[in-house]
Amino acid sequence: MPLSKKNKLSSQTVVHWFRVDLRTSDNAALHLASLKAKRERMPLIGLYIISAKDWKRHDASNWKVNFILKNLSTLKVDLETKFSIPLIIKVAENIKDVYEILKNVVEKLDTKYLYFNQEYEVHENQRDEMVQAILDSVEVKRIHDQCIVMPGSVLTQEGNIPKVFTPFKRSWIKFVYQSPVKTFPSPEKSEVELQPLAEDYIRSNSTIPFPNHDNFLNDFVLSTEKADFFKTYYPIGEDSGLARLTEFVEKKIEKYKVTRDYPALEGTSNLSPYITNGIISSRTAFLAAFKKNNERLESGNENITTWISEIIWREFYKHILVGYPRVSKNKPFKLETDNIQWNYDEKLFKAWCDGKTGYPFVDAGMRELNTTGRMHNRLRMVVSNFLTKDLLIDWRLGERYFMQNLIDGDLSSNNGGWQWSASTGTDSQPYFRLFNPILQSKKFDKDGVYIKKYVKELRNCSGSSLHTLTAQLQSFGYPKPIVDHSTARELCLTEFKRIYNK
DNA sequence: TGTTGCTTAAC
């Protein structure tokens, strides 16, 4: 028997809206929501809103969407079995539907408190401000969680967000020593009974859709080949992410500085899909390394501090996004670099996308991306440099292509990385960022192990020939170089000199 | 988280 004929329930609830935080451990807003629910003797309910149009708008890749949805289903089970927290799944057909959905949810569940972790991108921020404005009967709690140090905490003496990495890093380290980083405990097991109507509502909104050719997620279907790779390479769930972290810290981090640049060695952590999509928290990742280094940031093991530096780069670019939002509005950080006459040649761009530039190291990187949804960090620098400097193609095209194909695509890091390569970003002169793609492969893939893994037609080519661009490579069916590096280099330097009147 | 070109030294 229902308690009442009205839709409204007598018992109020706390809702945690999951977004880019698909985990139960070290989740700031979820933890606080759980405390609130306990104190107020209310049930805690989880919510996730699927918005395919938002994914499209932000160029989310098939890999990323599948990764999110699979992790969502593991999260749902974890929440229910370990913490007695139900998870409601809603689908927003249009971007604006999110407001109606939230109104509906808070009404059906008689929600008193709505918690979520803050997102720093411009659209997401606007949405969240709107949510706070329209849900006037609800206490909306927007919590900082996404990075270790809240954007705006690290400032120059003049009160600005530092524009250069090294001073930022120094201040960041000082801040972390002064305010030690702590993880947030997992939520309490919910003891409060749900009202029958709420239970009905939850039960009828609990299906997670997966991409298939006949549903609204058909744009995100992975080919059979990719789906197979996905299963072995991206294990699902926060336990898998945490296990990957533990293994890295135990076995690899103390060699990180010496191995990370050689893609054939797989010396990197491969944690970015988990951190970017919120499957594990950056705090937890940082603390594991920090403890391994006996809580030191500037001394101890250089391999560990180098890895921690990479986490600080992530923090840096989040700060830049918040402090200088133009970078997410199609504008370069250095505005004057918009005077560069970028090339928009479609054939050249397509050759780059397809990994058919005729430069084996570049092509290996692009083919790794196209077949696996990831790319080794060294190659990200090499291919982005090749597109923006050798081809002089607009960095925004490359940035977009990366987002559309990476499993770990993150607006701030991706944008920061691309602008770093294109010399339109936060620091340094163009000539500091001009790579020689042949020299890079000689240095970092001497025996061609990485190249041969992805550029299959060159698998019988001798190691040293891979680093020359002789006609021999074409005899294997490999494309001719689409550009001459030293000519391209001169053209690029000339163009940068032109805009700086030098 | 770079490259080139020049100088000098050592075969």
Next chain:
DNA sequence: TTAAGCAAC
């Protein structure tokens, strides 16, 4: 002829 060191871009 090659390697190492260093300034300049």
